[in-house]
Amino acid sequence: MSSLKLKKGLLVVDVQNDFCPGGALGIHGGHKIIPILNKYIKFFEKENLPIFVTRDWHPKVTKHFDEFGGVWPEHCVEGSPGAQFHPDLEFPKEALVMSKGMDPEKDSYSAFHATDSSGMVLANLLNIFGVTEIYIGGLATDYCVKYSALDALKDGLKVFILTDAIAGVNLQQEDSIVALEEMVSRGVKKTISEEFIQIYPLVRSPKV
Numbered sequence: 001m002s003s004l005k006l007k008k009g010l011l012v013v014d015v016q017n018d019f020c021p022g023g024a025l026g027i028h029g030g031h032k033i034i035p036i037l038n039k040y041i042k043f044f045e046k047e048n049l050p051i052f053v054t055r056d057w058h059p060k061v062t063k064h065f066d067e068f069g070g071v072w073p074e075h076c077v078e079g080s081p082g083a084q085f086h087p088d089l090e091f092p093k094e095a096l097v098m099s100k101g102m103d104p105e106k107d108s109y110s111a112f113h114a115t116d117s118s119g120m121v122l123a124n125l126l127n128i129f130g131v132t133e134i135y136i137g138g139l140a141t142d143y144c145v146k147y148s149a150l151d152a153l154k155d156g157l158k159v160f161i162l163t164d165a166i167a168g169v170n171l172q173q174e175d176s177i178v179a180l181e182e183m184v185s186r187g188v189k190k191t192i193s194e195e196f197i198q199i200y201p202l203v204r205s206p207k208v
C-alpha cells in the first residue's frame with residue numbers, strides 16, 4: 001500500500017438516532033445526509049482508508065444535560081436506543097467506533113475527546129494510521145463537527161468539511177453558517193461529494 005493512500009481519513013460524527021428527526025435532539029434534515037455519508041464511506045472503504053465513526057455516549061447524569069445545569073435535553077444516553085447509530089448509516093466492521101461525552105463534568109463536543117474501545121484517543125489513532133488529511137461529515141455542524149474540525153487543525157491536520165454531509169442544530173437560525181465561516185477562516189477547506197469523487201482519482205497513486 002502506498003503512503004499516499006494512507007494519508008486520508010474519514011471522520012463521521014454522531015449520526016445517532018437522537019440527532020435525527022424524531023430523536024431527543026432531532027436535527028432538521030439530519031437523516032438526509034446519511035445516503036451521502038454512505039457514499040463517502042464506501043469510497044474510503046474501497047480505497048482501504050481509515051474510517052472513524054464517533055458517537056455521543058453520555059451517562060444519565062451529566063452537566064451536559066439541562067436537568068443538571070447544561071444546555072441540552074437528555075440525549076444519547078449510553079446504551080439507549082437514541083444513542084444507537086441511525087439504522088441507515090452503513091459502515092464496515094473495520095471502522096473505528098469512538099465514544100465521547102462520558103465525563104459527567106464536561107460537554108466534550110470534539111471527536112478529539114473520543115476514545116475507542118481500548119481507551120485510545122483519536123489523535124493517537126490518526127497518528128498510527130498516518131492520517132494527515134481528515135474529511136469530516138455528520139452532526140452537528142455548529143457543535144461536534146465544528147469542534148472536531150478546529151481540533152483537527154490544532155493537531156496539524158489538513159481538514160476538509162463535507163458540506164453536503166453535515167447538518168446543524170441551529171439554536172439560532174444562522175449558527176451553522178457562522179460555524180462554517182469560522183471553520184473556513186481558521187483554515188478548514190470545504191468539499192462536496194461530486195468534487196471529492198472527481199478529484200480524488202487524480203491524486204491517487206497509480207495502480208501497480
Ligand code: VGL
Pocket residue numbers: 014019056072109139140141142143144145169
Ligand atoms: C451535539 C449538541 C449537543 C453534536 C452534541 O453532536 O453536535 N450537539 N450534543
